[in-house]
Amino acid sequence: MPALRFDDVTKSFPHHAGRMLLRDRIREWMRGAPRQRFEALKDVSFELAPGESLGVIGANGAGKSTLLNLATGLARPDSGRIEVNGRVGALLELGAGFHPDLTGAENLRLNAALNGLSRRETAARFEEIVEFSGVREFLDEPLRTYSAGMGMRLAFSVLVHTDPDILLIDEVIGVGDQEFSLKCLEKIRQFQREGKTILLATHGLELITSLCQRAIWLDRGRVVQAGPAHSVAAAYQAGHATAMSTAF
Amino acid sequence: MRKWRGDPLFLIQNLVLKDFRIRYRNMSLGILWSLLNPLVMMAVLTFIFGRVFGNPKSATFPLFVLCGLVPFNFFSGALQSGTTSVIEGAGLIKRVSVPSTVVPIASVLSNCVHLLIQLALVLALTLLYHLPPAPSWLWLPVLWSLFIVFVCGLALGASAINVFIRDTRYVVESFNLVLFWLVPIFYSFTIIPPKYVVLYRFNPVAALVLAMRDILIDRHPPAGSIVVNMAIAAAVSAILGGAIFARLKPRFYDYI
Numbered sequence: 208m209p210a211l212r213f214d215d216v217t218k219s220f221p222h223h224a225g226r227m228l229l230r231d232r233i234r235e236w237m238r239g240a241p242r243q244r245f246e247a248l249k250d251v252s253f254e255l256a257p258g259e260s261l262g263v264i265g266a267n268g269a270g271k272s273t274l275l276n277l278a279t280g281l282a283r284p285d286s287g288r289i290e291v292n293g294r295v296g297a298l299l300e301l302g303a304g305f306h307p308d309l310t311g312a313e314n315l316r317l318n319a320a321l322n323g324l325s326r327r328e329t330a331a332r333f334e335e336i337v338e339f340s341g342v343r344e345f346l347d348e349p350l351r352t353y354s355a356g357m358g359m360r361l362a363f364s365v366l367v368h369t370d371p372d373i374l375l376i377d378e379v380i381g382v383g384d385q386e387f388s389l390k391c392l393e394k395i396r397q398f399q400r401e402g403k404t405i406l407l408a409t410h411g412l413e414l415i416t417s418l419c420q421r422a423i424w425l426d427r428g429r430v431v432q433a434g435p436a437h438s439v440a441a442a443y444q445a446g447h448a449t450a451m452s453t454a455f
Numbered sequence: 456m457r458k459w460r461g462d463p464l465f466l467i468q469n470l471v472l473k474d475f476r477i478r479y480r481n482m483s484l485g486i487l488w489s490l491l492n493p494l495v496m497m498a499v500l501t502f503i504f505g506r507v508f509g510n511p512k513s514a515t516f517p518l519f520v521l522c523g524l525v526p527f528n529f530f531s532g533a534l535q536s537g538t539t540s541v542i543e544g545a546g547l548i549k550r551v552s553v554p555s556t557v558v559p560i561a562s563v564l565s566n567c568v569h570l571l572i573q574l575a576l577v578l579a580l581t582l583l584y585h586l587p588p589a590p591s592w593l594w595l596p597v598l599w600s601l602f603i604v605f606v607c608g609l610a611l612g613a614s615a616i617n618v619f620i621r622d623t624r625y626v627v628e629s630f631n632l633v634l635f636w637l638v639p640i641f642y643s644f645t646i647i648p649p650k651y652v653v654l655y656r657f658n659p660v661a662a663l664v665l666a667m668r669d670i671l672i673d674r675h676p677p678a679g680s681i682v683v684n685m686a687i688a689a690a691v692s693a694i695l696g697g698a699i700f701a702r703l704k705p706r707f708y709d710y711i
Contacts, residue, residue, distance in 0.1 A: 220709050227621045227710070279552050282708040294460060295552065303550030308477050320469040321551045323461030 208292050210373050210404035211255040211278060216287035218273055219244040247273040249428045250287070257293070257372075260405040262415030262436055264443050265425035271408040274425070275299055275377050278406060293404070296322065296371025301359055307351035311342055311361060314350050318362065322369040332368045339394075340364035341387065360387055367394050373404040392418070412440040459554050466553065470561035475568050489572040493528060497521050504641045515672055518580050522667040523640030525573045530606060530660050531631035533566040537610025538617050538627045545711045555704050556697075559614040563607050574599075581671045591676045594666070598677065601689040602663050608692030615703040618710050639664055659688040 222243045248270045255261050263271050276282045277289055279297040304321045305314045315336060319329040337343050340360045342353070350358060366374075374395070395418060398405065407419060415422055415436050422439040424432045424446075431446075432439050479486060497520050505516040540562035541548065541555065548555050574595075582588075617623035638660050639647070647655060655661045662684045666677035 227619065229620050229622045232620055276549075276708070281549060281552060283705050297552060300550050304547055306473060306477065308480060309473060313473070313476065317469045317473055320462065320466040321547070321553050323459060324465075325462040326465045329465070 208257075209254045209290065210257040210259070210292055211406065212288075212290040213251050213253050213274075213277075214288040214290070216248055216251045216277065216284045216289060217246065218248040218277060218282065218284050219246045221245075246428050248277070248284075248425075251425075251428075251430055252287075253423055253430070253433060255404055255406065257404055258399070258402040259421065260399060260407065260419040262419035262422035262439075263406065263408040263425060264410075264412065264415060264422055264439060265408075268427075269425040270428040271425055272299070272377055273428075275375050275406065275408055278373075278375055291373065293372030294323075294370065295373045295375060296366050296369050297375040297377075298362060298366050299375070299377045301355065301362065303362075305350055305358065305362065308349055310349055311346045311353070312337075315346075315361060315365060318365045319369070322365060324369055336364045336368045339368070339390075356384055356387065363391055363394075367398070371403070373406070374398060375406045377408045378410070412444065416440050459552055461553075463554065463557060467557050467561045467564065470557065471565045471568070474562070474565035478565075486572055489569045490576055493521060493524050493573050493576060496524055500524075500641045515584055515586075518577070518584055518672060519643075519668060520641055521577050521580060522671060523638060523664045525570070525577055526602070526660055526663045526667065527635060527638050527640055528573065529566060529570045529602075531634065532569065533563045533606045534609055534613065534627055535624070535631065536566060537562045537606070538613040538624050540610070541614040541618055541707065542621075542711055548707055549711060555707060556611070556700060559610040559700075560607050562614075563603065563610050567603065570599075577667075577671065586671065586674065589670075589674050591670045591674060594670055594676055594682075598663060598666050598682070598685060601685045602659065604689040605659050605685070605692045608689070608694070608696030611696035611700040612692075613696075615700040615707075618703065618707055634660065637661075657684070659685050662688075 222245055251270075251274065253261070263274060265271050273282070275297065276299065277284055278291065279295055279299065280291070281299075304318050306317070309317065315333070316329055319332070319336070324332070337346065340363075342357050342361055345353060345357065353361075395405065399418075405418070407415065409415060419436045421434065422436040423430050424439050424443050432442050497517050500520045501517045504520075537559045540559045544555075544558040547553060548558065613623055613627055637654060638658065639655070644655065644661075644665055662681045666681050666685075669675055669677045669681075
């Protein structure tokens with residue numbers, strides 16, 4: 208049984224340009240013409256066995272985030288099937304679910320609840336989460352006084368203490384300082400040793416080649432190449448080089 | 456959508472606490488603001504309708520007005536914040552895998568913090584008028600629970616529709632404005648001409664106002680028809696609102 212499987216998944220978004228008022232609805236209904244749609248992912252298929260780590264490479268707007276959001280269950284595909292087996296933990300955006308006016312400790316509890324921890328689990332893991340985040344002295348300060356790196360530490364710390372079987376991470380790892388990045392990497396490696404599944408989307412090719420066995424390269428919503436991480440990364444870099452040389 | 460394995464009660468509690476903290480941390484007077492609004496309104500309405508127009512029931516008129524204001528305030532505030540809650544919770548709904556149903560419910564329940572403060576004010580004023588606690592007070596938690604369920608249902612429906620038709624919040628705003636006059640806040644139910652009674656009969660906000668006055672001022676249990684009216688309103692609103700929300704929520708992601 209795969210931990211995560213995409214089967215010919217297509218996802219499009221309506222072009223609505225903020226037109227969500229009643230008159231737009233009526234106009235649409237009178238014309239009977241559906242809105243134009245933008246295809247963010249087109250026929251994407253891949254499979255991730257339990258314990259495997261997959262990197263997703265691609266330029267901005269290639270569909271990486273859409274892919275992760277679909278895997279998290281936030282959005283639904285237009286067609287195709289997504290199979291997920293296990294508890295998903297996702298870190299999709301720095302500060303998602305955090306509020307600047309709440310203190311670090313309050314944000315910690317809120318995010319633990321959002322990520323599915325019960326009251327008892329939150330109380331039991333509170334110390335561990337604080338310890339790992341390294342922001343103990345600022346726990347009673349509002350989050351808006353935190354640096355981006357400190358916020359990231361707290362978010363990552365809550366996430367890794369929610370026992371996910373499948374960890375989905377989008378882009379955010381690079382935010383912390385050197386020391387914390389190493390701590391994150393160490394934690395991810397520990398997850399890998401524990402047999403957890405990881406899906407990592409990033410521009411950082413180094414991160415992908417050092418952490419993932421396999422990778423897929425997305426370009427404008429399609430899988431251009433899939434295979435061993437180092438060869439996909441190399442092809443992506445080469446592809447970029449040609450694109451750059453033709454552009455100039 | 457995939458099942459979210461978590462503790463919904465713990466989550467709602469945290470969301471309510473969040474709203475409460477954000478709202479009050481930025482106010483120097485804190486919860487006094489919750490008391491100030493109904494007190495000022497009570498004073499103004501008492502002056503206008505008790506003194507200027509002259510009202511026969513003026514002995515307990517301030518309490519009479521407050522029994523109307525508190526349900527109306529809760530209804531309009533909770534429905535307003537509930538309606539916009541899904542749009543305003545975009546950061547949550549689009550980025551964290553939580554059941555979106557908790558968002559409007561938590562928004563309505565956040566208003567219950569105000570409500571408790573205002574209800575305490577009503578009870579304090581009741582005692583001040585030498586109307587001691589009576590067994591019929593036990594009806595208050597029952598009726599208010601039904602009313603909160605009723606508002607949650609409305610908020611679920613309105614918040615889901617508001618995602619696709621953003622004018623919904625303005626419709627709700629105007630509706631609340633009209634409702635202020637169509638709920639017997641500063642006048643008595645008995646002065647309404649019989650041919651207009653139907654306007655009030657199926658209005659759960661008016662029903663709660665009448666029940667509050669029955670219980671606190673006239674010191675007897677609410678009429679059976681009021682309880683039935685409110686129970687039916689709560690059930691219909693919860694079922695209908697829940698169904699609308701469930702139907703629309705798979706498409707929220709694409710539209711918020």
